[in-house]
Amino acid sequence: MTELGRLEDLPADYVAALREQNLVPLWPNLRAVMPPGKPRPLTRATHWPYATLKPLLLRAGELTPIEKAERRVLVLANPGHGLDRMQASAAMYLGMQLLLPGEWAPSHRHTPNAVRMVVEGEGAWTTVDGEKCPMKRGDLILTPTGLWHEHGHDGREPVVWLDVLDLPLVHYLEASYHVDGERQVQRGSRAYACAGLVPTPVFERSRRAYPVLRYPWADARAALQGLAVGEPELEAVQITYANPETGADAQNILGFYALMLRAGQTLRLPVRSPAMVFHVIEGSATVQVEDQRFTLAEADTCCAPGYSAVTLANRSSSSPTFLFVADETPLHRKLGVYEIRA
Numbered sequence: 001m002t003e004l005g006r007l008e009d010l011p012a013d014y015v016a017a018l019r020e021q022n023l024v025p026l027w028p029n030l031r032a033v034m035p036p037g038k039p040r041p042l043t044r045a046t047h048w049p050y051a052t053l054k055p056l057l058l059r060a061g062e063l064t065p066i067e068k069a070e071r072r073v074l075v076l077a078n079p080g081h082g083l084d085r086m087q088a089s090a091a092m093y094l095g096m097q098l099l100l101p102g103e104w105a106p107s108h109r110h111t112p113n114a115v116r117m118v119v120e121g122e123g124a125w126t127t128v129d130g131e132k133c134p135m136k137r138g139d140l141i142l143t144p145t146g147l148w149h150e151h152g153h154d155g156r157e158p159v160v161w162l163d164v165l166d167l168p169l170v171h172y173l174e175a176s177y178h179v180d181g182e183r184q185v186q187r188g189s190r191a192y193a194c195a196g197l198v199p200t201p202v203f204e205r206s207r208r209a210y211p212v213l214r215y216p217w218a219d220a221r222a223a224l225q226g227l228a229v230g231e232p233e234l235e236a237v238q239i240t241y242a243n244p245e246t247g248a249d250a251q252n253i254l255g256f257y258a259l260m261l262r263a264g265q266t267l268r269l270p271v272r273s274p275a276m277v278f279h280v281i282e283g284s285a286t287v288q289v290e291d292q293r294f295t296l297a298e299a300d301t302c303c304a305p306g307y308s309a310v311t312l313a314n315r316s317s318s319s320p321t322f323l324f325v326a327d328e329t330p331l332h333r334k335l336g337v338y339e340i341r342a
């Protein structure tokens, strides 16, 4: 490959004249923005153990009242992007959020899409678009773009959940903003309680963009176990959190999945373009990303850059491991840059 000219090769007065006119020569930067063969991601494989994160999060509860935080979150920041950028990957933001008994995180809505995966604690709820969503361990609750949401806590122990947002992308697009709102009137929902059965009042299907806002872990876990038992030859026991009206991903930008590793199973994932995040709901796993290996205990989280070889393993010989996975697949597919490399 031909070595391209460098900025230092150009006369300083020429570079200054260019800059004066808001002009930049492409060739010194061409290889950096379009490297040969594959991207050079800033995203680094990173592991955030819950055992070290949790005491720091609880300390935030002592240091900063909810009124001063609005959302009491420690951001799981990827050092490859620089911690201050608050991003886990190019398009994903991760935050571990703490809500203490009696606290209320006020109603707001914003353009970035969010989901929360409940890590521990009982008695908290999120109201999304008026629907009260109880928060139990392993539940996935959507707060899609533009929908009002607030959090409350009627239980006795601290509640912690993992927020996953497409904030870095929406912020990059200069489309990120929020609006504060009033406390919502709550209603429950039992629609879409069974797979394949959708509400059809007088033959009309719902036109809501996000018909399901809460995916209970009990249902997801049962679906995974049903798959594992019913299809013993299946290599990857995995489900996608989907929109039941369209079959598409539950949200537009990021994809969300649950994956079960059978006892003793090793699963080599195909090398794909999107970055991925893994969070252990139950059990433990080793996650090998290229030549780095992390041992994830329950409630641990890690991320892997796109275009990397990832192998998941459950070292337990007796019990399965359940993982929550978030990734950038819907975004890559929609943009036409999705790739699988064997």
Ligand SMILES: [Fe+2]
Pocket: 108, 110, 114, 143, 149
């Ligand atoms: Fe929010």
